[in-house]
Amino acid sequence: MWTRKFWKDASERAVRTAAGVAVATLGSGLLVTDWVTALSTTGMAVVASLLASLASQLPNPDGSASFVPPGGGS
Numbered sequence: 001m002w003t004r005k006f007w008k009d010a011s012e013r014a015v016r017t018a019a020g021v022a023v024a025t026l027g028s029g030l031l032v033t034d035w036v037t038a039l040s041t042t043g044m045a046v047v048a049s050l051l052a053s054l055a056s057q058l059p060n061p062d063g064s065a066s067f068v069p070p071g072g073g074s
Contacts, residue, residue, distance in 0.1 A: 006053070010053035010054075013049050013053060014046045017045050017046060018042050018045060018049075020045075021042045022042045025037075025041055025042065
């Protein structure tokens with residue numbers, strides 16, 4: 001959790017999550033979307049993504065932000 005690799009992986013996932021949620025929220029009706037709701041939903045998704053990355057360290061303390069162990073888990 002204290003490595004640069006972890007935070008790079010976690011931030012990449014958080015940015016992808018934010019982009020996906022923003023597109024889904026805003027794409028459902030750009031002119032009728034409540035922007036405050038869209039931004040708060042996106043923010044909560046980012047927090048959930050970062051919390052999931054932190055939780056990944058419990059079973060897999062290899063420095064990565066993934067639940068999958070190195071080598072693909074096979």
